[in-house]
Amino acid sequence: MRMHTADGLLRDYRQPDVFFAGKERTLLANGADETFTEADGLAGSVAERLAESEVPVALGAIPFTGGEAAVLIPKTLRAAGPLRADTVQVPMSVALRTGAVPGPDGHRAAVAEAVRRIRETPELRKVVLARTLETEFAGAVPTEVILRNLVGDNPFAYHFATELPGATFVGASPELLVSRNGTLVRSHPLAGSARRSADPVRDKEAAAGLLSSKKDRGEHAIVVEQVVETLRPFCRKLDVPAEPSVVGTPVMWHIGTEISGRLRDPGVTALELAQALHPTPAVCGTPTAAAREVIGELECFDRGYYAGAVGWVDEHGDGEWAVAIRCAEIAGPKMRLFAGGGIVADSEPDAELDETEAKFGTLLRAMGGRS
Numbered sequence: 247m248r249m250h251t252a253d254g255l256l257r258d259y260r261q262p263d264v265f266f267a268g269k270e271r272t273l274l275a276n277g278a279d280e281t282f283t284e285a286d287g288l289a290g291s292v293a294e295r296l297a298e299s300e301v302p303v304a305l306g307a308i309p310f311t312g313g314e315a316a317v318l319i320p321k322t323l324r325a326a327g328p329l330r331a332d333t334v335q336v337p338m339s340v341a342l343r344t345g346a347v348p349g350p351d352g353h354r355a356a357v358a359e360a361v362r363r364i365r366e367t368p369e370l371r372k373v374v375l376a377r378t379l380e381t382e383f384a385g386a387v388p389t390e391v392i393l394r395n396l397v398g399d400n401p402f403a404y405h406f407a408t409e410l411p412g413a414t415f416v417g418a419s420p421e422l423l424v425s426r427n428g429t430l431v432r433s434h435p436l437a438g439s440a441r442r443s444a445d446p447v448r449d450k451e452a453a454a455g456l457l458s459s460k461k462d463r464g465e466h467a468i469v470v471e472q473v474v475e476t477l478r479p480f481c482r483k484l485d486v487p488a489e490p491s492v493v494g495t496p497v498m499w500h501i502g503t504e505i506s507g508r509l510r511d512p513g514v515t516a517l518e519l520a521q522a523l524h525p526t527p528a529v530c531g532t533p534t535a536a537a538r539e540v541i542g543e544l545e546c547f548d549r550g551y552y553a554g555a556v557g558w559v560d561e562h563g564d565g566e567w568a569v570a571i572r573c574a575e576i577a578g579p580k581m582r583l584f585a586g587g588g589i590v591a592d593s594e595p596d597a598e599l600d601e602t603e604a605k606f607g608t609l610l611r612a613m614g615g616r617s
């Protein structure tokens with residue numbers, strides 16, 4: 247059997263392949279033997295088909311809410327270990343047009359309204375609000391260049407390029423929704439963010455300030471609480487660190503908690519766990535249904551697969567699903583970037599606006615810009 251290297255798979259990726267690089271495996275898939283669009287019972291239907299499939303892995307994306315899943319069993323699949331190589335940045339042409347939807351004032355107003363609702367609704371504790379950045383290039387966006395640049399910028403993220411109806415979805419997520427390897431289950435929720443600084447002293451201060459911020463710690467605790475509550479019934483043992491830690495990307499600091507557990511029933515697949523956890527309050531809010539409703543009212547665009555989940559599951563039920571953030575949809579010459587942040591009772595509109603601008607930086611850097 248020919249062995250593949252993760253770096254080789256990255257170099258071979260071309261749209262419309264499906265690429266996913268996580269901590270366990272790097273996968274490059276081509277063609278679709280079977281596609282799964284029905285979100286209800288998705289984990290069950292996928293597991294059933296995988297049991298008899300020649301290619302024993304399904305991969306793709308599930309949307310933020312409602313809508314169709316975009317998961318497939320490919321015709322061919324190549325697999326390698328995790329990506330380690332640091333790829334050289336490839337230059338890209340500059341975007342002709344960019345425009346944020348909503349613009350700065352629109353986002354500030356939405357944040358202020360979410361804060362007002364959180365303060366006056368006792369059970370509503372957190373709502374995640376996002377915005378988009380629409381960009382247009384002179385020609386078709388080279389998805390493989392964006393993907394390679396994302397990897398080069400941060401080899402430690404979960405990288406993906408997967409096909410959606412009418413678009414390619416590409417990103418470098420720092421956040422693990424869930425992974426399953428045998429009976430070992432892991433989740434690494436992030437919530438609470440600060441922009442990084444080019445000045446090392448200020449950068450360190452930003453990380454320390456984030457970890458000691460009461461508002462950000464509160465925002466983070468809400469996510470951990472729900473992830474633990476959801477995983478508890480699936481696990482006979484669950485390790486939750488008493489204190490969170492700081493996790494860095496090239497542009498952001500986040501508060502993170504690495505949770506691990508042992509599955510009670512090894513028949514529960516990674517995709518089933520992902521669907522049980524999704525959407526966590528890191529991308530939706532709490533309580534989930536009320537937060538989702540506020541998002542529907544205050545966001546002026548459809549999230550699609552942004553803030554959904556992207557990953558893979560195999561015939562044993564092992565798999566990795568990342569939270570679909572720090573990402574963009576590419577369609578021909580157009581590229582739409584997404585970024586959001588958690589809003590709690592003491593959030594400030596200007597700071598929240600800045601957080602989304604900073605988070606756009608992950609994709610902007612891959613597009614050859616500066617963040």
Ligand SMILES: C=C(O[C@@H]1C=C(C(=O)O)C=C[C@H]1O)C(=O)O
Nearest residue numbers: 437438439528571585586587588
């Ligand atoms: C919603 C996003 O990020 C999420 C929200 C965070 C926050 O509110 O602090 C931090 C990490 C992510 O869980 C995004 O990047 O678009």
